[in-house]
Amino acid sequence: DAGVIQSPxxxxxxxxQEVTLRCKPISGHNSLFWYRQTMMRxxxxxxxxxxxVPIDDSGMPEDRFSAKMPNASFSTLKIQPSEPRDSAxxxxxxxxxxxxxxxxxxxxxWLTVV
Amino acid sequence: xxxxxxxxxxxxxxxxxxxxxxCSYKTSINNLQWYRxxxxxxLVHLILIRSNEREKHSGRxxxxxxxxxxxSSLLITASRAADTASYFCATDAEGDKFYxxxxxxxxxxx
Numbered sequence: 258d259a260g261v262i263q264s265p266x267x268x269x270x271x272x273x274q275e276v277t278l279r280c281k282p283i284s285g286h287n288s289l290f291w292y293r294q295t296m297m298r299x300x301x302x303x304x305x306x307x308x309x310v311p312i313d314d315s316g317m318p319e320d321r322f323s324a325k326m327p328n329a330s331f332s333t334l335k336i337q338p339s340e341p342r343d344s345a346x347x348x349x350x351x352x353x354x355x356x357x358x359x360x361x362x363x364x365x366x367w368l369t370v371v
Numbered sequence: 372x373x374x375x376x377x378x379x380x381x382x383x384x385x386x387x388x389x390x391x392x393x394c395s396y397k398t399s400i401n402n403l404q405w406y407r408x409x410x411x412x413x414l415v416h417l418i419l420i421r422s423n424e425r426e427k428h429s430g431r432x433x434x435x436x437x438x439x440x441x442x443s444s445l446l447i448t449a450s451r452a453a454d455t456a457s458y459f460c461a462t463d464a465e466g467d468k469f470y471x472x473x474x475x476x477x478x479x480x481x
Contacts, residue, residue: 261413292471300459300471313468348413359404360461360469362413
């Protein structure tokens, strides 16, 4: 399996622009997670889907952030409008969705908002 | 917060030495996992230990879990320069939601 695939790997955008990050989970996994990593705050869980349904979005920082999972093989995380403080590495991860299963991470999307 | 917190924040050792990292957490858990992150990369799963287990081994890795103290330790024996990375513990108290600590940055000097 190719693992969790994220795109883009790197993005530099201007403040106010819309940013869309994409994720393809591992085939057969039914849980998907979006994490954000910064030096200051470490790894933060933003949102968690199970069987394509958002289960917990309490980690989403503001209304500017939204996430969707239209089908089992695709998810997006959108920031609109983007701000410099959104600069971070955004990780998508997936798991089999059963208690105690390993979470597999993508390589991350490195976002810089200038 | 249910996050695990690793200690120390940074650790520098010589190749061949053992490295021990600790993780403390706040609430009861079902499982605890350790992950490694090389600079600029995603997190890679190392080992999972369940709440009813006390110790687990995987190659040069040894993980212990003390649920009474709400703590875990990761021991890397005979460290190598390639072990240089950040190490995170992840805890779950709500099914599949895992929360990560801030990590221990390990530097193994050749």
